Amino acid sequence: MPHFADFLTSRIAETRSVACVGLDPVLESLPDAVRVRHHDPVEAVRAFCLGVIDAVADAVPAVKPQSACFERYGSRGVAVLEAVCSHARSRGLCVVLDAKRGDIGVSAQHYAAAAVHAGAHAITVNAYLGFDTVEPYLDAGLGVFALVRTSNPGSDAVQDPRLHDGRTVAAMMAERVAALGAARRGASGLSDVGAVVGATKAAQGVELRRLMPSQVFLVPGYGAQGGTAADIRALARAGAKDPAEAGVLVNASRSVIYARGVGAWQENIRTAAATMTEELGTAVAGEPR
């Protein structure tokens, strides 16, 4: 079975980019050019996502479809999600399904089957139910990004309280992630068990990186959500000389997929992805490439 983290690392090396483009299509935000051609909302979402993929396939290593944006259209939306994952895969992209699933083992097996069926290489998971609920995804050959520390306003109240031993809840989760991932490291030295760590929590990121040295951090919140390249630096593995060694995959959605500019919509997206890659390259590898 191919090793997810090694595949991702090879893609990062090829593209020299740690940028991940989030596919969070929202009808009202789609380019006019797409909406004029496709009056049916689900078809517009499909055309837009396939167009984004074609625009960025050579420029970034990965895309991250947000499952919720497709599920909201019911079974037709899920069919589009499958088409989007399949197209991204065929274009050589690493597909991280942002589904934040979490359920007991037997249900997790079903969710893993669904993600494999859709064509994902990896999936985001919520491990509040415990790490026995994470293993079925790995057993199905998927990479996993477990939620550790997120950037949304309400996350502090749940993830930041201190345990009796001084660790935060997030740090406790981080240690569990590292433990589960220890046996799942590939030739790259990185594990198939990664972590979601928000860009705007960089101060805590240093500690989380210490606890999770072999994890790929999937970092949401770059761009429109306020995270900066400087925030990313705190999350990268120490001493990384190359993007492929940094152990970060930085997601931006709105700031890339709805990029405005002088060109056609796909050109603007490609330009935004290239700009993001440039900014991140400096951040994760210490100096301009």
Added chain:
Amino acid sequence: MPHFADFLTSRIAETRSVACVGLDPVLESLPDAVRVRHHDPVEAVRAFCLGVIDAVADAVPAVKPQSACFERYGSRGVAVLEAVCSHARSRGLCVVLDAKRGDIGVSAQHYAAAAVHAGAHAITVNAYLGFDTVEPYLDAGLGVFALVRTSNPGSDAVQDPRLHDGRTVAAMMAERVAALGAARRGASGLSDVGAVVGATKAAQGVELRRLMPSQVFLVPGYGAQGGTAADIRALARAGAKDPAEAGVLVNASRSVIYARGVGAWQENIRTAAATMTEELGTAVAGEPR
């Protein structure tokens, strides 16, 4: 907007049952009678679930479709989930979609739209991202059951550690659930914000009930997973004289939907649901009804 907890309470009063039938269809376990007639797996799942609903609609207040079991078949499976929710709703059942969703606010809005589209009255949510991520479901008119304490083997490691102030992580979640739910109580005195509390954690259940006096507890793990009627008693509201006052909705899946017996498969299911109702009535209302 109709109040979920009040609707559920009225259904419990009508059926005099706190039993919820879990729709967790797994192809290999379906009755021979269904599998012989439907060679296509997705059609077999559909026919089975519709048949279970017809068998129990007059006997129990609610069903709980497990989203994973349908999602594993991709978009066709999601179409069946929608048909199942719709049919249950048309039969007067309260539909609790067991999806354990959890994502930041804007994605939660999409998941809420998906659950409404499918026809659910309520949804299970995972609040590890914080309780701002729970509100969109309520705003969409759904009842919510937030994961607090589950019964699976790995749950202790995440939900049971003690915070610096002596509370467990689960107790901290319980207090947040109670706080969010305080303003969402209906005429029944019960809140639209409920909690998932496993049947096999009854010792902790007493403390969780103290922290969440106005919450409906959705209790998985009854029957095949090892929870007993005595375990349920610890979770019911103190002094409940009637099932409708108990504030519990007890789920069984395998022990009901795959019940064996002397009758046709639907008869066996109906008998199992009735037996469960009988056992639970004693547990939640203090004495045999």
